[in-house]
Amino acid sequence: MCGVASTLGMVRKICPAGMDVFTMEPLPAGHIFRTMPNVLATPHIGFVTQENYEVFFRQSFENLQAYLNGAPIRTITPEVPYLPDAPLVDTAPGDVT
Secondary structure: OOOHHHHHHHHHHOOOEEEOOOOOOOOOOOOHHHOOOOEEEOOOOOOOOHHHHHHHHHHHHHHHHHHHOOOOOOOOOOOOOOOOOOOOOOOOOOOOO
16 A cells, blocks of 8 residues: 555654655645654755765766767666666765665
8 A cells, every 4th residue: 555544654653754755745734744753854855965966966067078078978768767787876985875
């Protein structure tokens, strides 16, 4: 079962829960997750860190530079919709993957 009912049941059993993505966004003003003491709800910004922005901008620059040089990197196609055998993001020492 998916959706709010199963999510609510899960959150009532877990203490605490940090949630960044919801079935309905933005989360309605009267939603129970806004008042539960064991829930930390963020407005879909859990990815916003200095490290993520550094990786994003570095890889964006590398991608653009490689494309302009005629040798695109990190290319996905309908036939291969992911980067095989490659991490989705770079990690620094100590990062949890």
